[in-house]
Amino acid sequence: MKVIHPIIADRVSEYVKGILVIENYQNKKPFMLPLFANGTPTLVFQTAKGQIKNQSNHLTLFGQTVLPDQLFINGEFTLIAYFLTPHSLLSLFGTQANELTDNPIDLNLLSKNSVLQEQLLNAKTINKKLPLLDDYIIGLIRKMNMDINRIKYATEIISQNQSGNVLAQVQKELYITERSFQRLFEKNVGISPNLFRRINQFNKAFQQLNSRQFQNLSDIAFDNGYSDQSHYIKAFKEFTSITPTVYLSMSNF
Numbered sequence: 001m002k003v004i005h006p007i008i009a010d011r012v013s014e015y016v017k018g019i020l021v022i023e024n025y026q027n028k029k030p031f032m033l034p035l036f037a038n039g040t041p042t043l044v045f046q047t048a049k050g051q052i053k054n055q056s057n058h059l060t061l062f063g064q065t066v067l068p069d070q071l072f073i074n075g076e077f078t079l080i081a082y083f084l085t086p087h088s089l090l091s092l093f094g095t096q097a098n099e100l101t102d103n104p105i106d107l108n109l110l111s112k113n114s115v116l117q118e119q120l121l122n123a124k125t126i127n128k129k130l131p132l133l134d135d136y137i138i139g140l141i142r143k144m145n146m147d148i149n150r151i152k153y154a155t156e157i158i159s160q161n162q163s164g165n166v167l168a169q170v171q172k173e174l175y176i177t178e179r180s181f182q183r184l185f186e187k188n189v190g191i192s193p194n195l196f197r198r199i200n201q202f203n204k205a206f207q208q209l210n211s212r213q214f215q216n217l218s219d220i221a222f223d224n225g226y227s228d229q230s231h232y233i234k235a236f237k238e239f240t241s242i243t244p245t246v247y248l249s250m251s252n253f
Contacts, residue, residue, distance in 0.1 A: 001026075006130060015092060017082040021126055033079075034070040035062075036198040036206070037239040039159065040083045041190075043107070045120050045133070048077035052104060059107040059117050063089060063100025064190040066199070068241045070199050071082045073121050078126070085189045086114060086155040086196065091148050091228065092140040099191030106134045117240060151188040154181075155196065162201035162225055201225055202239050209244055217244055 002023040008016050009028040017040055024031060036050075049056045057096050064086075073079070089097040094112060108114050116136050123129045142253040154170050155204050168191075171181045184192045185232045221232035 006126070009130075009134050012134050015085050015088050015137055015141070015202075016082055017085055019130070020081040022077075022079040023126075023226060024078075025071075031077070033071040033073070034240075035065050035071060037065050037068075038083070038203045038206075039064070039086055039091050039196060040201045041086070041097070042084060043082040044071075044079065045117075045129075046073055046077050046079045048073050048075045049119065050214070052080075055104070055106060057106040057108070058121065059131045060104050060133075061089075061093065061100065061107045061110060063097055063102070064196075064199075066191065066195065066239070068103050068239060069102075077131075078130060080120075080126070080133065082137070086151070086159075087148060087151040089190065090188050096187050098180065098186045099190075100184075101190040126240065147184065147188065150176075151184055153187065153195070154184070158193070158197050159200050162197050162204065162223075164197075167197060176247045185226070199239070202235050205236075209248070220244075 002021075004021045004023075006019045006021060010020060022033075039062065042062045044050070044062065046058055050060065051074075052060065052069060061117055084092070087097075089100060090097050095110065096102060114131065119132050120129050123132060154174065156203065157170050158166055167181075171178060174181070176184070181193055184198060185191065189196055191199070201224055205220050205226070208214060208220050208223060214223075216229075217232060218229040221227075221229045224232070226232040233243055236242075236247075240247060242250075
């Protein structure tokens with residue numbers, strides 16, 4: 001299995017935070033990709049149909065993933081995942097973000113346009129597939145409005161600072177009420193501001209865990225703003241259904 005992280009093209013960098021490519025041409029048994037909360041909606045394409053929540057398709061649009069889930073793929077495949085900016089579902093796809101929270105959808109059902117899927121299936125190499133996805137995103141970009149500017153600013157600040165007081169700080173800077181702040185996030189991001197903050201806090205800690213840059217779990221807890229190790233483990237179980245120790249022991253993760 002080959003895993004790469006292609007460089008994001010400048011023309012889509014406003015809406016794409018990262019790209020993941022997995023190529024598996026020796027798949028003798030069903031491949032399982034764990035899906036954990038990371039604060040970003042995601043556009044996923046597989047050359048072999050993937051199965052999730054009783055769906056089976058090539059192109060899937062994920063909103064916010066809060067509850068842990070799994071994507072299964074049978075046979076040889078190439079998978080491409082475009083991790084989108086948190087506010088992109090409404091501005092790109094015209095879909096209120098909370099409708100897709102923990103509710104991935106076949107992109108063809110949303111756009112009623114199978115051209116992209118056929119183009120991707122017919123393209124022979126990754127270098128030919130990525131520009132097709134970039135072109136698709138460029139074609140979706142709508143004129144920015146005040147809501148998008150505000151939610152873009154809010155998500156960027158919270159992604160950089162997951163402390164508990166950051167929400168009040170951002171709300172004050174945007175000159176909006178707490179209820180308006182909640183509605184802004186539910187409409188554009190799909191979850192509450194505080195849940196978005198906690199997912200980003202978990203994800204930063206998750207990256208540190210994966211990099212093995214720690215001596216014990218309490219180091220990760222304190223580095224990422226958790227009050228102690230037990231609170232970190234509780235948050236980890238909330239978003240993955242397993243403990244950090246169990247996660248580290250699973251060789252295929």
